[in-house]
Amino acid sequence: MLYEENEILVDDLPKDFMEVNFGPHHPSTHGVFRFVAKIDGEKIIDIEPVIGYLHRGIEKIAENRTYIQFKPLVDRLDYTGALNNELCYCLTIEKLMEIEVPPRAQAIRVICAELNRIAAHLIFFGSIGLETGAFTPLLFGFLDRENILSLLEMLAGGRLTFNYITIGGVRQDIPAGFHEKFEKFRKEFPIKLKRYADLISGNEIFINRLKNIGILKKEDLFNWGASGPTLRGSGVKFDIRKVEPYSGYEKYDFDIPVGSNGDVYDRYMVRMEEMRQSLRIVEQALDSLPGGEFQAKVPKIIKPPEGELYMRNEGTKGEIGFYLVSRGEKSPYRLKIRTPSFSHLNMLGFALKGAYIADAIVILGSFDTVMGSCDR
Amino acid sequence: MIWWVVLLWALLKLIVALLFIFLTALVLIYMLRKVMGHMQYRMGPRHHGPHGIFQTIFDAIKLLGKEDIVPKGVDRWTYIWAPIVVFIPSLTIFAFLPFAEKIVATDIEISLFFVLAIMGFSVIALLMAGWGSNNKYALLGGLRSVAQLMSYEIPMIIAAMGVVLMAGSMNLSEIARAQSRIWYIVPQAVGFFIFFTASLAEINSTPFDIPEAESEIVAGFNIEYSGFRFAAFYLAEFVNLFIVCALAAILFLGGWQPFKDPIYGTVIFLVKTYVLIFLAMWIRSTFPRFRIDQFMDFGWKVLLPLSLVNLFVTSVVVLVVDKFKGNI
Amino acid sequence: MLGLGLVKGLKTTLRAFFSKPVTIIYPYKKVKIADRGQGLIRLRMTQLNPPVFKCTGCGVCAANCPQHCITVKKKEDQRQPEIYTVNYGMCMFCRICIDVCPFNALEQTQEHEFIGESRDAFIKTKEELMMNTVFLEEKESTD
Numbered sequence: 001m002l003y004e005e006n007e008i009l010v011d012d013l014p015k016d017f018m019e020v021n022f023g024p025h026h027p028s029t030h031g032v033f034r035f036v037a038k039i040d041g042e043k044i045i046d047i048e049p050v051i052g053y054l055h056r057g058i059e060k061i062a063e064n065r066t067y068i069q070f071k072p073l074v075d076r077l078d079y080t081g082a083l084n085n086e087l088c089y090c091l092t093i094e095k096l097m098e099i100e101v102p103p104r105a106q107a108i109r110v111i112c113a114e115l116n117r118i119a120a121h122l123i124f125f126g127s128i129g130l131e132t133g134a135f136t137p138l139l140f141g142f143l144d145r146e147n148i149l150s151l152l153e154m155l156a157g158g159r160l161t162f163n164y165i166t167i168g169g170v171r172q173d174i175p176a177g178f179h180e181k182f183e184k185f186r187k188e189f190p191i192k193l194k195r196y197a198d199l200i201s202g203n204e205i206f207i208n209r210l211k212n213i214g215i216l217k218k219e220d221l222f223n224w225g226a227s228g229p230t231l232r233g234s235g236v237k238f239d240i241r242k243v244e245p246y247s248g249y250e251k252y253d254f255d256i257p258v259g260s261n262g263d264v265y266d267r268y269m270v271r272m273e274e275m276r277q278s279l280r281i282v283e284q285a286l287d288s289l290p291g292g293e294f295q296a297k298v299p300k301i302i303k304p305p306e307g308e309l310y311m312r313n314e315g316t317k318g319e320i321g322f323y324l325v326s327r328g329e330k331s332p333y334r335l336k337i338r339t340p341s342f343s344h345l346n347m348l349g350f351a352l353k354g355a356y357i358a359d360a361i362v363i364l365g366s367f368d369t370v371m372g373s374c375d376r
Numbered sequence: 377m378i379w380w381v382v383l384l385w386a387l388l389k390l391i392v393a394l395l396f397i398f399l400t401a402l403v404l405i406y407m408l409r410k411v412m413g414h415m416q417y418r419m420g421p422r423h424h425g426p427h428g429i430f431q432t433i434f435d436a437i438k439l440l441g442k443e444d445i446v447p448k449g450v451d452r453w454t455y456i457w458a459p460i461v462v463f464i465p466s467l468t469i470f471a472f473l474p475f476a477e478k479i480v481a482t483d484i485e486i487s488l489f490f491v492l493a494i495m496g497f498s499v500i501a502l503l504m505a506g507w508g509s510n511n512k513y514a515l516l517g518g519l520r521s522v523a524q525l526m527s528y529e530i531p532m533i534i535a536a537m538g539v540v541l542m543a544g545s546m547n548l549s550e551i552a553r554a555q556s557r558i559w560y561i562v563p564q565a566v567g568f569f570i571f572f573t574a575s576l577a578e579i580n581s582t583p584f585d586i587p588e589a590e591s592e593i594v595a596g597f598n599i600e601y602s603g604f605r606f607a608a609f610y611l612a613e614f615v616n617l618f619i620v621c622a623l624a625a626i627l628f629l630g631g632w633q634p635f636k637d638p639i640y641g642t643v644i645f646l647v648k649t650y651v652l653i654f655l656a657m658w659i660r661s662t663f664p665r666f667r668i669d670q671f672m673d674f675g676w677k678v679l680l681p682l683s684l685v686n687l688f689v690t691s692v693v694v695l696v697v698d699k700f701k702g703n704i
Numbered sequence: 705m706l707g708l709g710l711v712k713g714l715k716t717t718l719r720a721f722f723s724k725p726v727t728i729i730y731p732y733k734k735v736k737i738a739d740r741g742q743g744l745i746r747l748r749m750t751q752l753n754p755p756v757f758k759c760t761g762c763g764v765c766a767a768n769c770p771q772h773c774i775t776v777k778k779k780e781d782q783r784q785p786e787i788y789t790v791n792y793g794m795c796m797f798c799r800i801c802i803d804v805c806p807f808n809a810l811e812q813t814q815e816h817e818f819i820g821e822s823r824d825a826f827i828k829t830k831e832e833l834m835m836n837t838v839f840l841e842e843k844e845s846t847d
Contacts (some may be wrong), residue, residue, distance in 0.1 A: 020512045042516075042668060069770040072798035133582060133665030136717060139416040143726060150738070157740035163798045171803070172740065199662070199716045202709035205583060206664050300804075357516070358667045415717045419725045662717045663710070 017045055020357075024053050028131045028361050031371030035348070042356050049348055054375040062335040067093060067167065067302040070335075075161040077339065078373040081120035081316035083112040083156070086165040091246055092311040092322040093167050096304040104292040105169035106248040107285045112156060112164065113247075114278040114285075119148045120316035121271045121278075124368050128268060129200060131365045132209050137200055144192050147185050154178055167302060169295030182286060189279060193272070201272065210265040214351055214363035217262065225343040228318025229270045230367055234262035240314040252284045264366040271368075303330060317341060317368050341367075341374035393481070397470060397615055402432040404614040408657050415661045442603035447510060450600070454508030459601065459608035462501035465494045466615040473622050474549045476632045476641030486546040491623065492533050495578060498616070499525045502587060502597050505609070509600040517597035520668055521587035524577060527672055528584075531679035532574035538567040538690040539627045552631030559630040564690070568628045570683050572652075575620040577675070579613065581656060583663040586671065621652040742797035743814040745790065747833050757830070758809035761785035765801035765810065774801060788830035793823055 017038040024032040032053035038045045058077065062070050074089045075082040087109055094101060101109075122141040129137025149159040154175060156164035164171050200206050221231050231238060239256045241249045257273035259266025304326045312321035318340025325334040344367045351367075352360050406421070406429060413420030421428030446455065472487040474480035484490065499522055506518015540546055542563065543554040561568050577584040587597055598609045625631060625648040632641035666674065728735055737743075749755040761778030773791040778784065802810045820826050 018512060020516075065770060066768070068800060068804075069768060072770055072796060072800070129664065133585070134663060135412070136416050136661055136720075139418065143417055153741055154738040155740075157738075157799070158742055158797075161796075163800070175739070195716055198712040200664075200713070203663065203713050204707070204709045205666060207709070208670055209664060209667060356667060356669070411721070414725060415721045417720055417723060417725055418727050422729075658714060658717060658721075662713045 028127075028365065030127065030365065030369050031374075033345070033369070033371055033374075037352075037357075037360070039357065044352050044355055044357065044360055047349060047352050047360075049345060051342075051345065051371070052375055054371045056376065058376045059335055059337060062332055064331060066330045067304075067332070070332075071166070072161065072163045075163065076372060077337065077376060078120075078315060078317065078320070078341070078370055079160055080123050080370055081116040082161050083109075083116045083152075083165060084313065084315040085320060086162065087113055087247065088311060088313040088315070088320045088322055090165050090167050091313060092309055092324050093302065093304060095311055096307060096309050096324060096326060097167075097298075097302070099168050099296055099298060101169055101247070102293050102296055103248065103290045105294045105296070107289050108170050108174060108294065109165055109247050110249065110252070110285045111282050112152070112162075112170075114281045115148055115152060117278045117316050118275050119145050119152075121275050122148075124271055124365075125196060125200075128362070128365050131361050132206060134200070134206070137196070140192075140196065140199070144189070147188070151178070151181060151185060154181065166295065168298040169293070171295075173294045174289075179286065182282075186279065186283060190276070193276065196272070201269070207265065209358075209362065210263070210268060210366075212261075212263050213355065213359045214264045214366060215262045216347070216351060220347070220350065224347045226318070226340075226347065227343070228314070228316075228340055229267055229274065230318065230340075230344055232256065233259035233267035233270050235260055240312060240319060244312075246313055251288075252281050254278075254281050264362055267366045301330060303328060312338070315340060317370065317373070318344065337376055339373040339376065341369035341371070345369055345374055389481070393470060394467075397467065398611065400618050401611045401614045402436070404618060404653065405432045405435075405610075407653070408614075408660075411654065411657045412661045415658070436607060439607040440604050444603055444605075447600055449510045451508040451510070454504040455600075458501050458504035458508060459605040459612075461504060462498065462609060462612040463615075464501075465497040466612055466619060468494050469619050469623075472548060473619070474552055474626065474631060475645055476638045477549075477553075477636045479638055479642065480549055483547070483549060487548045488536065488540065488546045488551065488627075491548070492529075492536065496525070496529055498578070501612075505601070506587075506597040509597070511600055513599050514597050517587045517599070521580070521597060523668070523672065524580075524584065524586060527675045528574045528577035528679075531570050531675065531683040532578065534680075534683040534687055535567045535570040535574065536627060538564050538686050541687075541690050541694050548626055548631075552626050552633065555630040555633050559628065559633070561628040564628060564686070566682065566686050567690075568624070570679055570686065571627070572624055572655075574675075574679060575624065576656060576659070577671075579616040579620055581613075581617065582660045583665045584671065585665055586668055617653060617656060618649065621656065622649045624652055625649045737814045737816075739814075740812075741814045741816075742799065743812065743816045744792070744818075744828075745799075745802060745833070746811045746813055747788070747830060748809050748811050749834065757784055757834075758807055759785055759788065759805075759830075760807060760809075761788070762806065764804050764806060768800050768804045770798065770800065771796060785830060788833070789827050790833065791827045792818070793826040 017040050019036060019038050021036050022034065024034045026033075034050040034053070035047050036050070037047045056076075058073055061073065065073075071086065071089060074085045077085050093099075122145045126138035126141030129135075129141075152162070153159050155178060156162040156171075158164070216226075216230070216234055218234055218236060221234055221236070227238070227240075235258055237256055237258050240246075242256060254277045257270045257277070259270050304324075306326060306328045308323070308325040310321055310323045312319050314320075319338070320340065321338035323334075323336040323338065324332055327333045347367070348364065351363055355363060409431070410420035410428075421431035424430040424434050446452070469491050471481040472484075472491050474483075502521040502525075503518050506514045506516075506521065509515075539551060539560050542560060543551040545551065545554070580587055598606055601609060622645075625645065629648045629652075631648075632645045635641045635644050748758045750758050760783045761776050763776045766772075766774040766776045771794045773794040775787060775789045775791075776785050777787040779786055799812060802812055818826075
C-alpha cells in the first residue's frame, strides 16, 4: 500500500471560499456601506450587500411635519447635489396645488441645479482617482468645487445644504456681483477640465484600469431600474430633462453624452462631458435671464388638495422621484422617495460576479452612490 | 588590550551609520509630504518649526507613545518579529554603498551581487506580517507582495548586468570609477528605465503599491500594526527608497563622479540620489496603481524581454569594441 | 505614442508644483463669508427710546421650526417676549424662522464659530441674541 489506511487525502478536506468583509469603515465604499464577499484567490464569486447604516427615517418624519418644515430635510438625502432634491420636492407640491412658477424663478432654479450637478460630478472625479490609487485628482476636484460652492453661497446662502428653492419660486433674487464672479469661473473652468483630461483621462494606466470592466447590458439596466449616467454609459439616450422637461429646460440647447460599451470608462467619460454641458446650460440661462418676480403668491399654510402624484427629475446621480399622497391636511399622508442610489446598489450583485477585488471597488465607484440617498 | 579599542571603534561607526539612516528616513518622509503637497496646490506641514521641518520628529514621538496592542489570535512570533526583520536588508545594504572615492564601509569584490541578493530578503518580512496578523486583508496583502517582489527582481538584476558588462567588474566602487568619461545612463537608457521601474516595484511605491493598496484592502499587510511597529514599517519603506535611488545613482549616474574629494564627492552623490528620489515622488503623486494581473503582465511580458534584449545588445557591442581596441 | 498620456500627467503635476498654493491658513486668516451665509439669528431692536425688541412673542417661529429649538413665552398683556431661547445644539440653520416671522423681527448673521463646554452653553437666551447696534432704518426685505 502506498498510503496508510487512515490518512486524509487533499481532495477529501472540506473547502470553502474565503469570506471577506468590506466593512462599513472603508476608505472607498462611498459612505457607510458594507458588503460581504466570497472570494476565490482574487476573483469574487458572490457578494451580499448590507445597507441601512445611515437610515434616519425621513419618510416617517415627513408624516409629522408640515410641508414647509420638511423642506430642509430633503436636502440631506443626496447631499452632494442638494438643490436637485429640493427642486423635485417643490415641483411635486406645485403640480398638485397647480401653482404657476414665474419664468425668472424657473431660470434661477435651472442655474442652481446645474451648478450643483457640476459640483457633484467633481466629487465623482476625485473619488474615482482615489479608488484607482492616484491621490492628486481628489485635491484638484475639491479645489474647483470650492469655486462653485462660493458661487452658491453668494446665491443661496449655504454650501452643502441650502433650503433655497421654495414652493412657488426661490427664496431670494440673484445678488449684485454674481454675474462678475460667474464670468471668472466660466473662463477658468474649461482650462481646468482640460487639465483633468491631461492628468487622468489620457493616462494609459488609468485607461487600462477602467476599460472593459463592469460591463452592464441594456436589458439588465432596464430590469433593475437604472437611470442617470449609469444608464447613459451603456448607450441608452434617456435624460428626463429632454423627455419630460421641467422648469423651463426646453428653452436651453444642450447635448446628452452617451457611452457605447457600458464599461466603467464610458460612465466616467459621460460624467466628464456632462460637466461641460451643464456649464453651457448655466451660461445660456444667465445670459437670457427674464425679468419679473422670483416668487409666486402662495398661501401661508400649504394644504394641497386630496390626491396622489409622482413627479420625477434628473438628479445628479439619476432619477429622483417623489410620490406624494395627500389627504388635504397640513402634513403629507405618505411621502415616498425614490432614489437612484438604492436601485443602483441592487445591481451590484451581478455586476461584481467574476471581477477582481481591485475592479470591484472601481465598479462600485462608477455607480456613484451616496448612502444618504440610499438609506434615507 | 587592543581588541576592545577595535570593538569600540566599530560600535561608534555603527551608531553613526544608524543615526544617518534614521535621519535620512525622517528627512525623506518630510520631503514626501512637502513635495506631494505642492504638487496638489497645497502646502504640506508648516506648523512645527519653520516650514514644518520638525513635523516628522513629533510624529515619531507620538507613535512611540501609543499603546502596544497585540491582537488576539495572532501568530506571536511572526507578528512581533516582522517589523524587525523588515529592517535587516535595508541596514545591511548600507554597508556596501560607496559615498565617495574611499568612503565605503565594506569593500568586497562582488558587492553589487551581494546587494542584489540581500534585497530579495524583504519579501520575508512582508510575508511574516501578512500571515501573522490573523486578518484576511493582511493575508491578501502578503500574498500579493510575494508575487510582486518575486517577479520584479529578475528584470532589475538583468538590467544591472548591462552595467556590469560595460564596467567589467561587480564592485560598486569600480563601477563608479569606470564612469569617469561618460555616465552609463547615456548608453544604457533602456537599462536605466527598466532598473528604475523594477526597483520602484521592489519598494512598494505607487504605481506598484499593490500590497498596501489603501483603497481596496485598507493598508494591506500592515493593517494590524499600530504604534511603533507601524512606524518601523513606515521608516523601512523610506530607507528602501533611499537605498534603491542611491544604487541607481551609482550604477547609472556615476556615483561620486566627477569629484574625487571625499566631501565634494559625498555631496554630489547625495544630490544625484535626491534628484532620483524627487523623480520617484513625482511619479507617486501622479499615477494610479496597476491591477495585480496587469502588473504581472507588465513585468513578465514587457520588462523581462526588454532587459534580455538590452543585455544581448550590450554584450555584442562590448565584444566588438574590445576586439576593435585589441586589434589596434 | 505609448507613453504620451503618462508624460502629460507628469507635466500637469509639475506645473502644479511650481504654482502658488491655494491654502488659506485657517485660524490666522479667515475667508469672508457672503452676505447670505448661514449663521446665528439675532433679535432686532426698534428705534424707540429705550429700544425694545421688535419681537412680540407670537410664537410663529417656534411653531414652524422643524427641530423645535425655539422656546417662546410671554405674559398675557405684554408685547415683548418674557422668555425667548434658541437651542443652537439642535438648530440646522434652515432660516425658516426668519421667513415666517410676521413682524420681521429676526435677522441673520454670519457668526458660526462658537464653542461651549456643555450642552447648556448652546442654549442662547434673548439677552445674548440682541442685535449689537440699534436698527436705524428698515432694511429691504432681502432677508
